[in-house]
Amino acid sequence: MESTLEVNDIEYSELDFISPSLLKSQYPISANEKFEINKFRKTICDIIDGNDPRLLVICGPCSIHDPYAAIEYAQRLKRISEKVEGQIFIVMRAYLEKPRTVSGWKGLINDPNMDGSCNIEQGLKVSRDFLTHLVQLGIPLATEVLDPNISHYFNDIFSWAAVGARTAESQIHRELASGLSMPVGYKNTTSGSVLPAIHAIQSSSLSHSYIGVNEDGKVCLIRTPGNSHGHIILRGGKSPNYSHEHVIDHVSEMKKMGVRPNVVVDCSHGNSEKDFRRQSIVADSVITQITQGNRHIVGLMLESHLHEGNQPILVQRELMKYGVSITDGCISWQETEKILLDINQKMKKVNTRKTSE
Numbered sequence: 001m002e003s004t005l006e007v008n009d010i011e012y013s014e015l016d017f018i019s020p021s022l023l024k025s026q027y028p029i030s031a032n033e034k035f036e037i038n039k040f041r042k043t044i045c046d047i048i049d050g051n052d053p054r055l056l057v058i059c060g061p062c063s064i065h066d067p068y069a070a071i072e073y074a075q076r077l078k079r080i081s082e083k084v085e086g087q088i089f090i091v092m093r094a095y096l097e098k099p100r101t102v103s104g105w106k107g108l109i110n111d112p113n114m115d116g117s118c119n120i121e122q123g124l125k126v127s128r129d130f131l132t133h134l135v136q137l138g139i140p141l142a143t144e145v146l147d148p149n150i151s152h153y154f155n156d157i158f159s160w161a162a163v164g165a166r167t168a169e170s171q172i173h174r175e176l177a178s179g180l181s182m183p184v185g186y187k188n189t190t191s192g193s194v195l196p197a198i199h200a201i202q203s204s205s206l207s208h209s210y211i212g213v214n215e216d217g218k219v220c221l222i223r224t225p226g227n228s229h230g231h232i233i234l235r236g237g238k239s240p241n242y243s244h245e246h247v248i249d250h251v252s253e254m255k256k257m258g259v260r261p262n263v264v265v266d267c268s269h270g271n272s273e274k275d276f277r278r279q280s281i282v283a284d285s286v287i288t289q290i291t292q293g294n295r296h297i298v299g300l301m302l303e304s305h306l307h308e309g310n311q312p313i314l315v316q317r318e319l320m321k322y323g324v325s326i327t328d329g330c331i332s333w334q335e336t337e338k339i340l341l342d343i344n345q346k347m348k349k350v351n352t353r354k355t356s357e
Contacts, residue, residue, distance in 0.1 A: 017121060017217065018121055018124065018125075018217075019215065019216050019217030020152040020153045020213070020214075020215050020216075020217065021215040021216055021217075022217075023124055023125065023128050023153050024128075024153070024156065024215075026125070026128075027125070027128040027129050027131075027132050028132070029132055029135050029156065029157065033135050033136070034156065036135075036138060037135070037140075037156070037157065037158075037159055040091070040140035040159035041159050041160075041181065041182045041183065043089055043140075044056060044089070044091070044140075044159060044160050044182070044183045044229075045183055045229050047089060047298055047299065048183055048229055048231055048260070048262055048298055049229075049260075050262070050295070050298075052089070053350075053351050054085075054086075054087055054088055054089045054347070054351075055087065055088050055089070055290070055298070055299060055300070055343065055347055056088075056089050056091065056264065056298055056299030056300075057088050057089070057090045057091070057299060057300055057301075057302065057340065057343070058091050058092075058093055058142050058160065058162075058264070058299065058300075058301040058302070059077065059090055059091070059092065059093060059301070059302045059304055059336065059340070060073065060074075060077065060092040060093030060094065060095075060142070060302075060303075060304060060305075061073065061093060061095070061303070061304070061305045061325055061330060062093075062095065062268075062303045062305075062310075062325045062327040062328035062329075062330055063095045063096075063098050063107055063108070063325065063326070063327045063328075064094060064095060064096055064107075064108050064127075064130070065105075065108060065114065065325075065326050065327075066322070066323075067108075067126065067129075067130040067133075069305075069306055069322055069323040070094070070130065070134075071130070071133055071134065071137075072306065072323070073092075073304075073305060073306055073323070073333070074092055074134050074137055074139055075137065076306075076333060076337075077090060077092055077139060078137050078138065078139045080337060080340055080341075081139065083341075083344070084340055084341070084343075084344040086344075086348075087343070087344045087347035087348055087351060088340065088343060088344055088347060089140075090139075090140070090340070091139075091140040091141065091142045091159060091160050092134065092139050092140065092141055092142065093142050093143075093301075093303070094130075094131060094134060094141045094142065094143055094158075095107070095142075095143055095144050096108045096109045096123075096127045096143060096154075097109055097110065097143075097144060097146040097147060097150065098146075098327055099144070099146055099164050099166050099167065101166075104327075105313060105326065105327070106118075107123075107146075108123055108126060108127050108130075109123040109124055109127050109147075109150060110123060111123065112126045112127075114313050114326075124150075124153055127154070128153065128154065131154065131157050132157075135157060140159040140160070141157060141158050141159055141160075142158065142159065142160040142161065142162065143158050143160075143161055143162070144161065144162045144163070144164055145161050145162070145163055145167075145173060145176060145177065145180070145184070146164070146167070148172055148173070148176050148212060149212070149213050151176060151180070152212075152213055152214070152215065155180065155181070158182060159182055160182055160183050160184075160185070161177070161180060161182055161183075161184045161185070162184070162185045162186075162187065162233060163177060163184060163185070163186045163187065163200060164187055165187040165188065165189050165190045165235060165269075166189075166190065168186045168187055168188070168189060168196045168197050168200045169189070169196040169199075169200070171203075172210065173200075174200050174203040174204045174208075175203075175204075175208040175210045175224065176212075177200070177204040177227055177230065178203070178204040178205070178206060178207065178208045178224040178225070178226050178227050179208070179222065179224030179225065179227070180227055182229075183227075183229035183230070183231065184204065184227055184229065184230050184231075185230075185231050185232070185233040185264050186200040186201060186230060186231070186232055186233060187232075187233045187234075187235045187266065188232065188233070188234060188235060188236075188237060188241065189237065190237060190270070191237045191238060192236065192237020192238055192239065192241055192270065193237070194232060194234070194241075194250050194253060194254075195253075197232045197233070198232065198253065198254060198257050198259050200230065201230035201231065201232070201259050201260075202257070202258075202259065204226070204227045204230050205226050205227060205228055205230060206226050207223065207224055207225055207226050208223070208224045208226075209221060209222065209223045209224075210222055231260065231262050231263065231264060231298070232250065232254065232259075232262075232263045232264070233263070233264045233265075233266050233301065234246070234247070234250065234263055234264070234265050234266060234271070235266035235268070235269045235270055235271060236266070236269055236270020236271035236272075236273075237270045238270070239270070239273075240270060240271045240272075240273065240282070241270070241271065242265045242267075242271045242282055242285060242286060243285065244289055244292075244294070247263065247265075247289065247294065247296065247297060250263060251263070251296045261296050262296055262297075262298045263296055263297055263298065264297075264298060264299040264300060264301060265282065265286045265297060265299070265300045265301070266300070266301040267279040267280075267282035267283050267286070267300055267301060267302050267303075268282075268301065268302070268303040268328060269328075274328075275329075276303060276308065276309070276310075276328065276329035276330055276331055277308075277331070279302055279303065279331055279339075280331070280335065280338075280339055282300075283300055283302065283339050283343065284342075286300050287342075287343055287346050287347070290346075290347070290350055291346055291349065291350055302331065302336065302339065303325075303328055303329070303330045303331070304330050304331050304332075304333070304335070304336040305323055305324060305325050305330040305331075305332070305333070306322070306323025306324070306332070306333050307321065307322075307323045307324045307332050307333070308324075308329070308330060308331055308332035308335065309324060309325070309329050309330070310324060310325040310326060310327065310328060310329040310330065311324045311325070311326055312326070313326055
């Protein structure tokens with residue numbers, strides 16, 4: 001019996017979609033702000049290279065769905081970052097896209113109204129406007145690189161980027177990362193394997209050529225210079241992988257493959273066994289390892305919001321709780337502050353010992 005392939009009808013919008021250059025002109029950042037972002041990027045590179053003894057902390061909401069709550073969070077994070085800046089360099093999570101295992105809300109850019117309407121052009125404008133407010137606060141920002149075309153709309157704003165557990169093996173994401181002017185962390189896979197992340201670091205350090213979109217929104221050939229500041233993020237898998245034994249094993253594997261043996265530990269996801277309340281346990285273990293002499297852990301990540309937990313998206317928006325995540329569960333601001341101040345005190349002892357050695 002002869003089979004036929006059914007061709008699905010794809011809907012193409014031929015509207016004059018906003019270009020990266022136009023969006024940037026509508027929501028610009030100043031020359032001084034660009035200078036500060038470059039300084040933030042250099043600081044993170046110095047931490048990864050071991051030239052800055054501070055601990056890198058990537059901290060903030062799992063995803064941004066309410067810019068007003070996120071700005072309030074950023075104001076609080078800015079205040080505490082000034083208190084601990086001698087020991088910790090804090091970068092705020094400002095994740096605007098969300099990868100989904102099967103389905104679900106894809107983030108502020110893809111679906112700003114949280115109703116499935118997927119008004120992406122509106123999402124780009126809302127997100128860029130929101131980000132420029134954060135830039136004005138003077139706080140470094142982090143994101144996850146997901147859609148290769150979307151990155152061009154925000155590549156001047158972020159100081160650090162991650163490639164997630166589901167995309168670390170993706171060739172296009174490695175190519176994209178090779179052209180980013182910021183350090184990029186690669187997560188181990190959802191199963192726990194770090195090998196794809198190591199391969200990603202090696203691949204993105206090289207020059208690549210691929211088809212993409214330029215600043216004017218035109219399809220073009222992109223040639224990248226390579227990114228020399230790729231690093232691994234341990235996020236756990238089927239089980240946690242942040243223990244001393246795990247870190248030593250992964251560092252050994254990185255050394256064998258000629259990759260700089262520095263890691264960032266994600267205190268959430270597999271490492272917290274998907275229980276946001278366990279993030280403090282992971283963070284405490286990581287800092288203990290550092291105080292005991294581990295020089296390969298250069299940073300950690302926390303999923304944190306104004307209030308703890310998470311909530312579903314409701315049709316009646318007024319019933320939704322302010323400052324509560326709609327994706328992964330987050331620790332509260334009070335818990336975040338407690339963890340950061342504790343890390344600050346312990347890192348003082350570590351860096352004092354380094355100075356006297």
